[in-house]
Amino acid sequence: MNPRRKKRLLFATVLIGGVAAVASLLLFALNSNLDxxxxxxxxxxxxxxxxxxxxxxxxxxxxxxxxxxxxxxxxxxxxxxxxxxxxxxxxxxxxxxxxxxxxxxxxxxxxxxxxxxxxxxxxxxxxxxxxxxxxxxxxxxxxxxxxxxxxxxxxxxxx
Missing domain, CATH: 2.40.50.140 (Nucleic acid-binding proteins)
Known part of the structure; x- marks a missing residue:
């Protein structure tokens, strides 16, 4: 794999991981405030x-x-x-x-x-x-x- 593809893959992985982390924190916050x-x-x-x-x-x-x-x-x-x-x-x-x-x-x-x-x-x-x-x-x-x-x-x- 060339270095350019490795950078893109790393960027995509970090982006997906960040979105997943934000979504899980958001759901946790909403769940704890749900009456x-x-x-x-x-x-x-x-x-x-x-x-x-x-x-x-x-x-x-x-x-x-x-x-x-x-x-x-x-x-x-x-x-x-x-x-x-x-x-x-x-x-x-x-x-x-x-x-x-x-x-x-x-x-x-x-x-x-x-x-x-x-x-x-x-x-x-x-x-x-x-x-x-x-x-x-x-x-x-x-x-x-x-x-x-x-x-x-x-x-x-x-x-």
Missing amino acids: LFYTPTEVVQGRNDGGAKPDVGQRIRVGGMVVEGSVERDPTSLKIAFQVADTGPAITVLYDGMLPDLFREGQGIVAQGTLVEPGVLEASEVLAKHDENYMPPEVAEAMGKEHKKMEYSEGQSGY
């Missing part, structure tokens, strides 16, 4: 498609409705604990910080944080819906047909 979305039922029972439950210590996002009567506030700090449910079992969310103004029981929320125990999420961020008709798209899709507006039967008052 998968789960519903409370999927956190407790696993995904319907046979996927596993999230592991303890994994960063995830959970969306659902705040369960009525489940909000417990610490009177000496900003710590709060509440339960979130969709159409199945509920999970407990622990949060230390200022909640959004629109946060209340019966409200749709998305909590992002780390699963500290099976069924217990330590949230680093809590997002609440912004108007009466909004539900986070992930929550609406996950709840699907089971989340319907209340329909009044004949003889039942709307008040």
Whole structure:
């Protein structure tokens, strides 16, 4: 092989190796910052498609409705604990910080944080819906047909 071809081969090899190294570092960085979305039922029972439950210590996002009567506030700090449910079992969310103004029981929320125990999420961020008709798209899709507006039967008052 002549010296010119050897240089080209070396250059091509280094270029391919560099691109592969950059691509693998990029994928590693994206994977470590990826927060998968789960519903409370999927956190407790696993995904319907046979996927596993999230592991303890994994960063995830959970969306659902705040369960009525489940909000417990610490009177000496900003710590709060509440339960979130969709159409199945509920999970407990622990949060230390200022909640959004629109946060209340019966409200749709998305909590992002780390699963500290099976069924217990330590949230680093809590997002609440912004108007009466909004539900986070992930929550609406996950709840699907089971989340319907209340329909009044004949003889039942709307008040």
